[in-house]
Each structure stands twice: as structure tokens, then as C-alpha cells.
Amino acid sequence: MMEPTQPIHEEESRTRPIALGIAVVAGIIAAVLRIVPHPPSFSGVGAVGIFGGARLRGWQAFLLPIVVMVLSDLSLWVLTGFDPKYSLGHLSRAYVYAAFGVYVLIGRCLQKRDSIGSFAVAALVGGLQFFLVTNFCEWLFQPLQYHLIPEAFRYSRDLGGLATCFAYALPFYGETPYVSKPFMLFQDHQLSLAWTCIGDFVFSTAYLLAYRAFTQPTAKTAPEPVVANS
16 A cells, blocks of 8 residues: 555655755855845845745755845845844844745745746745735834834834835835946836846746756657567
8 A cells, every 4th residue: 555655755755855956056046146236136035935845845945045044144234334234133134034934835835836837926926925024014113113213214103104115115126235236227116026026936937947857857768679680
């Protein structure tokens, strides 16, 4: 009765190291892109969560995007002259990191799917949830930072204030001028959210295709018949 499951376990044992290797490479790419000049919100950290959730098992899928964010945040903290918003002690790090954890949960829905269309939907949902989660928390926890925020930029504690927060977030570039300035061509005020979704889709699809290429079994050619010599 256990024989049918053996090929499945063998397949998982074969593909798991490949998935982990691609995920690690994806994490390195995302960390580097957050530091070097790049189009706004186009670093692919969300794609690390989507791919990891889809192809990694257990804690590895959640740990990888957090490690990427911690290392790149520390680098940006130093490179920007210790900008407090990149400090690991900044309040925003808690809900930003949590939003990347949601990317992993979205990726979990793709464990039995490998179509580009399904990854496109995951990228769109991931980008939208990141926008909603992080900006809702920004509005929710803003009173804890009133001492750092000029009164003119404080949102009211009602639906109007929340709507204003979301409206102001739409043109937000997603990165500091330090890393985005060379890409002024891409900094359309209305495209920040779009760039997030596009980046998640491009990178997660690239990692999916790489995974396919490394895990698809090589086609075996049928042996040619042996013709007896007369």
C-alpha cells in the first residue's frame, strides 16, 4: 500500500535542493536590487516570498524574505547615513516584514500549480495586499510617531484619514531617492503600485521557469533496433 507514495517522495527529494538553490539566488538578487539603483519598488522581494511559498517547505519559505530584508535594510541604513526608517528598530519594519510573510502564504496556494497565469495572479494579489497592509498599519500606528511627524502630515483617526493615507501612498516611490534617482524615467507618480506588481510577476515567473528547466526530466531517446548482419 505504501509503494505508490515512494515515487512522490523520491521526486520531492530530487527537486527540493533545486528549489532551495533557486530561492537563495532569488534572495541574493532581491537584496542587491534594493541597494543598487533600480526602478522604484522593482526589487523582487515579494517574488522571493511567492516562489518560496510555492516550492519550499516549512520555515525556509518564511525565513528567506526576512533575511533578505534584514540584510538589505542594514545596508541601506548605513548607506543612507543611518536613516531611521531603515533601522531594524523602526516600527514600520514589523508590519513591512509581516506583509512579506503574507507573500509566502499566497505562494502556498501555488504548491500544485506551475502556470505563468497563476503566478501572475499571485503577483497581483501580493502587490495589492502589501500596499493595503503596510499603509493601513502606517495610518493605524501613526499616533505612536506623532513626535516625529509634523502636524500637517498627521492623518485623522477616521475613514477620511485612512483614505487620505492610501491616496498619499499611491505616488510613493517605495524606495529612497538614494537608490531610485538614476531611474527618473520610471518614477511616474501613479505607477508605484504597478511597478510592485510587475516586479513580483517578472521575478517570480523567471524563478518558476528556472525551476521548470532544472526539474523537468531529460527526454530519453528510444534505443535504435539492432539489425543482425547477414
